[in-house]
Amino acid sequence: MNGEVLAGRYRLLTLLGHGGAGEVWQAEDEVLARPVAVKLLRRLDGDLMDATERFRTEAQSAARLLHPNVVATYDVGTADGQVFLVMELVNGPDLAKLLRSGGLPPVQQVADIAVQGARALDAAHAAGIVHRDVKPGNLLLAPNGTLKITDFGIAQAVGLDGATGPVLLGTAAYVSPEQVRGERATPASDWYSLGCVLYELLAGEPPFVGENFEAVLRQHLEATPVPIVVRRPEVSAGLGELVTRLLAKAPGARPASAAEVIRYLNQPTAEAGTRVLTILPLAEAQPASIEPDAGELVPGLRPDAEEDQPRHKRGFPFAKAILAVAVVLAGVVIAALLKEGVGDSTAQAHDVPTPSVASKATATVKPKPTPTPTPTPTPTPKPTKKPKTTPAPSARISQLRTLAALLRAQDGRGAKVARAAAKDVDDAAVALDEGDEEEAGNKFADAKRRLIDAQREHRWQATPQIVVLFNTLSRTMPHSNDNDE
DSSP, X not given: OTTOEETTTEEEEEEEEEOSSEEEEEEEETTTTEEEEEEEEOOOSSOHHHHHHHHHHHHHHHHTOOOTTBOXXXXXXXXXXXXXXXXXXXXXXXXHHXXXXXXXXXXXXXXXXXXXXXXXXXXXXXXXXXXXXXXXXXXXXXXXXXXEEOOTXXXXXXXXXXXXXXXXXHHGGGOOHHHHTTOOOXXXXXXXXXXXXXXXXXXXXXXXXXXXXXXXXXXXXXXXXXXXXXXSTTSOHHHHHHHHHHTOSSGGGSOOSHHXXXXXXXXXXXXXXXXXXXXXXXXXXXXXXXXXXXXXXXXXXXXXXXXXXXXHHHHHHHHHHHHHHHHHHHHHHHHHHHHHTOXXXXXXXHHTHHHHHSOHHHHXXXXXXXTTTTXXXXXXXXXXXXXXXXXXXXXXXXXXXXXXXXXXXXXXXXHHHHHHHHHHHHHHHHHHHTTOHHHXXXXXXXXXXXXXXXXXXXXXXXXXXXXXXXXXXXXXXXXXXXXXX
16 A cells, blocks of 8 residues: 555555544645655444434544644545545654553653643644543654544444444553443543543553453442552652542532643642552551561561461561661751751750750759649549550451552552452452451451461562552451451
8 A cells, every 4th residue: 555645645655553533644734745654544334424424524523623732634635545644743652652662651751741631632622522532542752752543433433432442452451441331431521531542651551450351340330440649659649639530420520621620730749658558548657667588478477487487476676677767757856956946946955955965863852843743644644545446347457458459459460369368468458348347357367377488488578668558457447356456
């Protein structure tokens, strides 16, 4: 087909790629002497005249979209029983090729793609056009960084606008829940698909993957994706929240304009530790601030720990670590207060060093009267923060479900063990929800023991997020059958 001239005007030069709807060629417009892209669509069923007219109507709608982030449509016609579309030539890869060749793009570039894609959808929806097939292969990136969306309206024109049929074979990863249910695509469907694309650009895979496209479609209807900041911790809070909102199951809960997208992205950037706490509700600060050892599921439970060692001795170094961290944190806070000059700096300068630097003699003379009035501070520790810091059952249920999702998201070596542990964690959440604290503790302990054994045998490895969650839950779960403290 190389060198063939369509409609006496467009000479085909180089095959650029195959799309779901047909082939894309670089061509020369011999009348206007300019390079163009020509899409040869797959042969249409039924009456050719009717199909051509139907497609021409769609192409005319797309041609009305004059926007920097939309590939311009120039012409439409037929040649040898095949419909072709003539478009602006973009000298750059689509996002699917970019992911294959260049790996994950920087987070800031993904945020820029989000804004440009949102502006393109705004323009299309304002013109009454729903794309219906937003996916990485339909988003092109020009050398100057401009994103351009192509193939507006083509899905419907070639009969791919349903919940079944060829469109889902190639694009099941990006189809909205309402399309899966057989409902007609709406602007909200395009926003959902954009959320799937952004998730893939950040994580390296779409939010839902499965053995076949039916499994993927079921997840679009029922499953909650692993939060993107878990998959890629450096993602800003605003971008992470944007992706989560775009993937909402209810169409009305999704952002629906470029202005909303920009508002999410302009949220202040949270630090990595804060982001972990947002994903894991009511997580304590201590576990998040302790760096887990590479080979440990829970600090203090090393794979090479001797089985006959008493439990309280094993836990002692960890308790000291917590105490050390608390002391360091207190020092940091006091230093910060002194640096900022909070309160009376002279008074504080004498107050803080006195207990640590003053001799015991001085300490006994002054504080001696204070212990008498201070029976009040003593009761304050007595109600111990432990019962108060224990999250409510609903918070722990949420943490357990997040942990189960993290375990299920693991693939490769150890995925089978992780899935089995995820089931135990889910069972613990159900038991806690039903008020059976003992069963919840036992199920959680089963999951932990299963994973520790697998890690000891080098069949599974924990991620930092999983370690943080196990540490947090180990302190707040009911007494489990592997814990005698």
